[in-house]
Amino acid sequence: MSQQTVLVIDDERDIRELLTITLGRMDLRVDAVGTVTEARRALAEHSYDLCFTDMRLPDGNGQEVIELIATSHPDTPVAMITAYGNVDAAVNALKAGAFDFVSKPVDIQMLRQLVRTALKLAEEKRSDHVAAKSGGTGDRLVGDSPAMQQVRSTITKLARNQAPVYIAGESGVGKELVARLIHEQGPRAGGPFVPVNCGAIPSELMESEFFGHRKGSFTGAVNDKEGLFQAAHGGTLFLDEVAELPLHMQVKLLRAIQEKAVRAIGGRDEIPVDVRILSATHKNLGALVELGQFRQDLFYRINVIELCVPPLRERRGDVPLLAAFILRQLAAKSGAAAGQLQPAAQRALEEYDFPGNVRELENILERAMAMCDGDTIDAIDLMLPQRTQRAGAGAASEAPATPHAVAPPAAATGDGGLDDYISNLERTAIVKALEESRYNKTAAAKKLGITFRALRYKLKKLGID
Structure with a gap:
């Protein structure tokens, strides 16, 4: 195998020499230049496995280099070198297509880890362009609608870099599945995927959960404990329901993301962490920023790229495929034959609005399999709520009455109350x-x-x- 090569673009000779020596010790060949013009010439004459570029250059800026590489050399990961604390530059670089960023002064340990991750990504993209993996998403992210095709395409693109991604969507649309697919298709697939529901952690325990603690640092700390950031080292940390984080924790989280390091409660030293951040919530995070309930600086830091997952009512054509997929999964778990939807049952599902989205569809079908005769599911077995609000409709429509249920009050169809109502x-x-x-x-x-x-x-x- 030929020696892998790296292009370094920086007008500071000390930085060029530091990177050349460090990367050379990793058995990499390094070309180092100091201007955009020299970078364009080098990129025209050679292909590189990785590129580092400074933000400010004598005849231009690193943004030009990132855009050039993204257009002409899409298989080459590029990392931005930024001044300490220059978050805006780092965010802009990631939006332009940068793989990651390095802050000055350069932390050698973090640099080496970034290089290993980037070269792994470059190798994967050259062997199968990652896109070959996207066929696997169809096995779990079901749907042929244009909206879902766009989601799958975006996942493939997002897997190629390290930019923080904010996944927006209603409850039950599959935001965690989307996060897992981004992780599994990227160079961090071999590392851990650590999901955390921010709304499920008591406020007083959050710092310990995220950053860990040292023995004796507070009452009840009988042993050292590793935090979620350390557990996700080398992989992905998925912050579900990130809007539930209290303001004091938002400050600490922002610092950990910016510095790529955490300090355990009771610890003296900061611990470097190599973690990609993916986050999600069903709430309108932008509106919470306007209300002062979510920090604007953290919002911009985690929302470098936004991916919206559509609700099920906006892709009704996917319902038959999803239903068939879920019924096969239920059959595999129980060892029984897969349920078969009768035409009336399928029509009822396609006309229903699914306020709980895919998660609600799963619950409905699991209940129907328990209630039906044999493996044939009739409309009556679905036990759908009697009043549904079609998207964009001005009034509720009546569904035929069934012997199993009566029309629920409007409040019963609200988020979180439907299952309890039906169970009662x-x-x-x-x-x-x-x-x-x-x-x-x-x-x-x-x-x-x-x-x-x-x-x-x-x-x-x-x-x-």
């Missing part, structure tokens, strides 16, 4: 049927119009003794 309906109906049949389960199942197997499943799920 089921519990009431089942208890009534049991009482009327003197607790003969076979007779109760017949009254309810479901199989004995379905009744047993519901009794266990609802905790009815």
Whole structure:
């Protein structure tokens, strides 16, 4: 294999020499130049496995170099060298297509790690252009709609760099799956993927959870503990529901992202961490910034690139594919035959608005498989709420009544209340049927119009003794 080469563009001779020596010790050949003109000439004459460029150059700026490489040499990762604390320059570089950035003074350990990651990315892109991997996303990110094709295409592009990505979308659309795919298609795939629900961590424990603590640093700290940043070292940290972070934690998180280092509670030294940050929330983060509930500087730092995942009601054509996929998954788990949707059931799903998106579809189909006879799912087995609001419609539409449910009040269809509401309906109906049949389960199942197997499943799920 030929020796890998790196192009260094910086008008400071000390920086050029430092990078040349450091990269040379990693068995890399280095070409070092000091101007944009020299960089253009070098790029025209040679191909490089990696490029470093300073932001300010005598005859231009590093942004020109990044844009040139992104256009003419898309397989070559490029990292920006920025002045200490110059976050705006780093963010602009990432938006222009830079793989990552290095702050002056250069931390040699972090530099070596960045180089290893970048060269791994370059090797992957030259062997199969990463795009070959995107076929795998169809196995899990289901849908042929233009919206989903765009999401898959964007995931492939985002996997090629290290820019922080903000994944926007309603609850249940699959934001964590999107984050996992970005991780799995990139050079960090061999490293850990660490998801954390920011809303599930008590405020007083957040600093310890994110950065770790030393034994004896506070009451109850009986051992040293590694934080989430350290656990994600070399991989990806996914901050789900990032809008739930309290303001004091937002400050600490911003510093950790900017400095690429953390300090454990009770620790004296900062620990370098190599982590890519992906974040998500179902809330409008921009609106929270306007209200002063989310720091603007952190918002700009994590929202270098935004990826919007569409709600299910905006891609109704994907519902049959998704339903078939989910039914196959349920069958694989249970060992039974995959459920088959009757035409009326499929139409009902395609017309439903899915306020809970894909997650709600999964719940509906799992419930339907328990309630149906055999493996045939009728519309009545879906037990959809009786009033649905079509996207853009001015009034609710009535659905045919079923013996299993009555029209819920508007509040019952709100986010988070739908499952509880339906469970209460089921519990009431089942208890009534049991009482009327003197607790003969076979007779109760017949009254309810479901199989004995379905009744047993519901009794266990609802905790009815």
